[in-house]
Amino acid sequence: xxxxxxxxxxxxxxxxxxxxxxxxxxxxxxxxxxxxxxxxxxxxxxxxxxxxxxxxxxxxxxxxxxxxxxxxxxxxxxxxxxxxxxxxxxxxxxxxxxxxxxxxxxxxxxxxxxxxxxxxxxxxxxxxxxxxxxxxxxxxxxxxxxxxxxxxxxxxxxxxxxxxxxxxxxxxxxxxxxxxxxxxxxxxxxxxxxxxxxxxxxxxxxxxxxxxxxxxxxxxxxxxxxxxxxxxxxxxxxxxxxxxxxxxxxxxxxxxxxxxxxxxxxxxxxxxxxxxxxxxxxxxxxxxxxxxxxxxxxxxxxxxxxxxxxxxxxxxxxxxxxxxxxxxxxxxxxxxxxxxxxxxxxxxxxxxxxxxxxxxxxxxxxxxxxxxxxxxxxxxxxxxxxxxxxxxxxxxxxxxxxxxxxxxxxxxxxxxxxxxxxxxxxxxxxxxxxxxxxxxxxxxxxxxxxxxxxxxxxxxxxxxxxxxxxxxxxxxxxxxxxxxxxxxxxxxxxxxxxxxxxxxxxxxxxxxxxxxxxxxxxxxxxxxxxxxxxxxxxxxxxxxxxxxxxxxxxxxxxxxxxxxxxxxxxxxxxxxxxxxxxxxxxxxxxxxxxxxxxxxxxxxxxxxxxxxxxxxxxxxxxxxxxxxxxxxxxxxxxxxxxxxxxxxxxxxxxxxxxxxxxxxxxxxxxxx
Numbered sequence: 001x002x003x004x005x006x007x008x009x010x011x012x013x014x015x016x017x018x019x020x021x022x023x024x025x026x027x028x029x030x031x032x033x034x035x036x037x038x039x040x041x042x043x044x045x046x047x048x049x050x051x052x053x054x055x056x057x058x059x060x061x062x063x064x065x066x067x068x069x070x071x072x073x074x075x076x077x078x079x080x081x082x083x084x085x086x087x088x089x090x091x092x093x094x095x096x097x098x099x100x101x102x103x104x105x106x107x108x109x110x111x112x113x114x115x116x117x118x119x120x121x122x123x124x125x126x127x128x129x130x131x132x133x134x135x136x137x138x139x140x141x142x143x144x145x146x147x148x149x150x151x152x153x154x155x156x157x158x159x160x161x162x163x164x165x166x167x168x169x170x171x172x173x174x175x176x177x178x179x180x181x182x183x184x185x186x187x188x189x190x191x192x193x194x195x196x197x198x199x200x201x202x203x204x205x206x207x208x209x210x211x212x213x214x215x216x217x218x219x220x221x222x223x224x225x226x227x228x229x230x231x232x233x234x235x236x237x238x239x240x241x242x243x244x245x246x247x248x249x250x251x252x253x254x255x256x257x258x259x260x261x262x263x264x265x266x267x268x269x270x271x272x273x274x275x276x277x278x279x280x281x282x283x284x285x286x287x288x289x290x291x292x293x294x295x296x297x298x299x300x301x302x303x304x305x306x307x308x309x310x311x312x313x314x315x316x317x318x319x320x321x322x323x324x325x326x327x328x329x330x331x332x333x334x335x336x337x338x339x340x341x342x343x344x345x346x347x348x349x350x351x352x353x354x355x356x357x358x359x360x361x362x363x364x365x366x367x368x369x370x371x372x373x374x375x376x377x378x379x380x381x382x383x384x385x386x387x388x389x390x391x392x393x394x395x396x397x398x399x400x401x402x403x404x405x406x407x408x409x410x411x412x413x414x415x416x417x418x419x420x421x422x423x424x425x426x427x428x429x430x431x432x433x434x435x436x437x438x439x440x441x442x443x444x445x446x447x448x449x450x451x452x453x454x455x456x457x458x459x460x461x462x463x464x465x466x467x468x469x470x471x472x473x474x475x476x477x478x479x480x481x482x483x484x485x486x487x488x489x490x491x492x493x494x495x496x497x498x499x500x501x502x503x504x505x506x507x508x509x510x511x512x513x514x515x516x517x518x519x520x521x522x523x524x525x526x527x528x529x530x531x532x533x534x535x536x537x538x539x540x541x542x543x544x545x546x547x548x549x550x551x552x553x554x555x556x557x558x559x560x561x562x563x564x565x566x567x568x569x570x571x572x573x574x575x576x577x578x579x580x581x582x583x584x585x586x587x588x589x590x591x592x593x594x595x596x597x598x599x600x601x602x603x604x605x606x607x608x609x610x611x612x613x614x615x616x617x618x619x620x621x622x623x624x625x626x627x628x629x630x631x632x633x634x635x636x637x638x639x640x641x642x643x644x645x646x647x648x649x650x651x652x653x654x655x656x657x658x659x660x661x662x663x664x665x666x667x668x669x670x671x672x
């Protein structure tokens with residue numbers, strides 16, 4: 001199958017288009033304004049199942065026919081969706097067994113999307129049927145550029161606990177474990193005498209007294225991913241009988257914890273992602289960069305598609321802040337810098353009713369005489385000038401290990417501290433590297449990591465023996481590894497690896513951990529030298545070949561190692577036994593936090609990066625293009641820039657100055 005949509009040259013620009021919300025005479029205004037803004041792609045038909053099939057087996061495609069013809073006449077392509085994330089009301093009434101059931105056994109009411117059981121056979125049949133009708137009718141339509149199956153799998157129905165799901169889960173367990181003895185061994189059911197006599201005795205992990213089997217919970221999460229994948233594959237395969245255009249579905253990286261997107265990556269023809277800025281975070285631009293890097297990594301380094309983001313405020317956060325002047329442009333171009341070949345929004349025209357009527361759009365309620373609309377038009381022009389970026393790649397010398405299964409396992413109940421959160425350490429290490437101007441990839445722990453100069457393991461509580469051997473080989477053959485605390489502790493079934501902590505990482509790190517000493521809320525511990533302070537965690541490290549780089553200077557592990565280094569073969573492995581914060585340039589103790597530890601490691605690993613730039617300046621290289629994004633309120637002069645400014649045609653010979661809040665993109669000199 002092709003891996004890339006057939007679009008006009010350049011970056012795809014547009015968003016979700018829901019013409020069914022408006023009188024037909026408005027559609028002509030829409031396409032006129034789309035052309036004015038430079039829109040060349042819209043996602044179409046995501047929520048119109050009830051219009052296309054107003055009663056079971058009764059179809060009406062007249063409206064969709066007219067919209068597609070209108071788009072084609074205006075030179076705008078369609079990412080045509082199957083509307084299966086929002087089944088019609090008649091479907092729910094006619095098939096009550098398809099209704100979603102929560103962990104407490106409540107049947108979830110309708111009135112919203114995603115209110116169906118992912119394992120429902122009635123849903124499977126109905127969704128395949130509407131997908132087939134759409135594919136058969138529109139496979140040859142000249143406006144259709146690609147296919148968009150469903151919308152945001154796992155958003156509101158990641159798990160269902162009904163009896164249909166229970167039966168499907170038992171079948172899944174039989175396939176995974178083979179016999180009930182193997183299941184009992186994997187889950188450690190002998191503890192508390194919870195041994196199963198047959199698969200028929202297994203229930204989903206519904207609400208239960210504290211201490212529910214963690215193996216049961218982990219397997220149910222894996223089963224639920226497979227249930228959604230089965231629904232996607234079914235529709236995708238139906239479409240492929242009629243069309244060879246790319247098929248995708250929109251991920252929600254990194255904010256949909258229940259979906260293991262490493263599992264999904266190989267199923268889509270092009271990876272696409274929805275990302276919405278967390279307006280409450282002062283560092284939201286760093287979280288955006290992390291999401292984009294993780295999406296690119298899930299895509300295997302290939303260009304990907306930003307399928308949805310917002311022009312301004314969303315409607316579902318506690319405080320829905322409008323974006324500040326220049327912020328939408330910075331956000332959009334940051335995604336492009338990190339590998340996206342599209343800038344698409346939810347949605348084209350702001351809705352007057354429904355749950356998202358206060359959500360921003362490309363064409364706001366204020367209309368075309370608004371700053372937002374003018375920014376949308378200007379962004380379209382900018383993207384037109386960036387046409388040459390399309391198809392190029394971002395190269396990284398550093399990788400962070402990210403595993404959704406470890407994310408799930410770490411955050412189950414009864415861990416040594418409630419402060420052990422997967423994204424807390426992941427984001428801390430990412431931010432420290434971002435502020436060091438280091439572009440990173442993300443990798444699964446079993447992936448080939450041989451090409452990276454440095455691999456960082458911020459939070460791998462669950463780590464299999466095979467993945468640990470992968471890290472060991474990497475270091476032995478010359479790689480540099482950094483591991484944070486509480487990693488390598490359990491296997492895929494949440495069983496502690498035999499022997500002292502950190503289990504399967506003891507040998508590569510050259511140490512063992514005798515005892516964990518989690519810290520109290522808001523407690524910190526000092527480290528010797530340079531004013532380093534740790535939070536959340538301390539532990540009693542015993543050296544077994546490693547050497548201490550820093551010791552704890554106080555707390556329960558005073559005078560014992562806090563940061564270690566171990567030479568192994570041709571490489572080196574570091575260990576950090578407490579939570580160091582990613583210090584900022586403006587901090588009084590700048591250079592004495594996590595960056596103070598990582599800086600020398602980056603140097604030893606030979607990681608190239610710009611020096612002497614403020615950490616408000618984001619610098620990313622993509623192919624022949626250098627993106628300079630200034631998140632600060634002062635101009636920044638970046639040395640080493642030679643080439644042509646993409647937006648203004650300026651020639652740079654040695655440096656480029658980026659205005660406050662601005663974006664400069666330089667195409668390298670001497671390249672076609």
